[in-house]
Amino acid sequence: MAQVNTMKLKASNKQAGRKIGGTIAIFAFLTILGLFMLFPIYLTIVMSIKPVEELFIYPPKLYVMRPTLLNFSDMFSAMSQNRVPFSRYVFNSIAVTLSVTVLQCIFASMAAFVLAKCRFPGSKFINSIIVIALLYQSNVIYIMQYIVMARLGLIDNPLALILPSVASPMGLFLMRQSIGQIPDAMIEAAKVDGAGLFRICWQIVMPNQKPALMTLIIFAFQAAWNIQTGTVVFQEQYKTLTTVAAQAAASGLARAGVASAVSVFVLIPPIVVFMLAQRQVIETMAHSGIKD
């Protein structure tokens, strides 16, 4: 059976009743819609390499006549004018992004596994709290969070950039929904074989959860990368790359140009991570072993 699976896969995704005409129609539809989606991003990229005098000519052009990297060099010089060397921001961003992403994925996966597959006093209650936490959006929370962080002595402490993002209800919810689809029989079998919960989670459940986990990595990375130091950390040496980039966007000479350069620059790491993770998602093919 498994052999048939991989053979079919190699023969390009054939399933019941696929007509080549339908696939071409789908491709055409997605391409047209995709062009609309990409248009603003394309324009941003074009604007980021436009010289100032080309930004406001009539009629507006969809392309650049004399491309320049001036906006990018303006951005970098605005970012390195501070007392702190540029590499420091890079280091801060990597440290924050990496620790938030890794911790978020580990914590959310373990908690999601337990909440999806075990019944214990409080499990129902916690499950409902997670959804409520997602739905409760209030700007007053930030003040309360600030008060809590002040009590814990986290203000102006680099940990303030990491700790609040480590437990993400959205990540937990995503993983819980996905792990819930694994048949109980598989977990029971592992229990019978004498595996503890921790081992079941990491050796049996998670290897089957690659698509969800990769998706979580994308979300976590994106959120962590965009963390702005803003109100909780003031010292220049703790600021992240995206924070100083946003400052550069606000203070640039040709604002639209530099702001576009900043948008492009800030977008690159999440896109790279997205490509790497998404390839993993696509390569995973759910196969036997997950059956009811």
Add this chain to the structure above:
Amino acid sequence: MAQLSKEEIGRRTKQEERAMMWRSVKQNKACYAMLAPFMLFFIVFTVVPVVMSLPMGFTDFNMAQAPKFIGLSNYTTLFLSDKIFVKSIRVTIVFALFTGPVSYVLCFLLAWLINELHPKLKTFFTLVFYAPSMANIFTVWQIIFSGDMNGYINSFLINLGLINSPIQWLTDGNYVLGVTIVVQLWISLGAGFLALRAGFQNIDRSMYEAGAIEGIRTRWQELIYIVIPSMGPQLMFAAVMQIVSSFTAGTVAQNLVGFPSTDYKAHTIMTHAYDYGWVRYEMGYASAICMVLFVVMYLLNKLISRVLSKYMD
């Protein structure tokens, strides 16, 4: 937490109950241990602030002085004398009706269509549709919809001869809500879309084969009989994400059509809360606004999960 297990345990004396609870807690030590790291940070940085903010709606709190209890008066003001709030309810409903269902259907449709393509194209198209939600760029939209002739839309329409003078997309009360909805739709293929993509990838391939043997002939039949029934959890996740993003949207409008927007035409409930919270520092009132929004979203979530679970099982 003690009350919650009551229904499961049935009728027993309190002491017995407590003893059983305790035994059950001890039996599930491993569960709690694995839950602990998440719960620790979740409680400190989410639960505690939320619980602290709940009573704020009943107070007068300006951040400088201690909150003063004023009963229900925030809520009576909201519904009886705050005309802009009533207006913002209407805007929010229109906004949510247009962006919520449309982008939910779009998320699912696109995730499905992409799934029909060759694996190499899957990554590419997923990126194309997901990129806008990563980008979060407003500058370019301001230029596209710019009110002078330099705006891309205006110059395009003038070139075609459809209009003679530029339209004030971002300040004309007739257009601001429409423009906001368009941009919101553009960035709305986010978390829900990716989760659905992952869900498609997680469907056991042998299900398709079994389907083919049992007489499924077209993509549509496959979608209805195999795909949708096995995507329940992801559909639920996407629904919750869609509720949140369509009801709490406010940043798009604020960045695009200004704050406040012309005639409050793009003034959502969340914008209203922002106005009172961060502009006027009336935190008590802002909390009350958020509370109303939360109740609406919670009820809607209940309704959708009931509909979805009925359909899935």
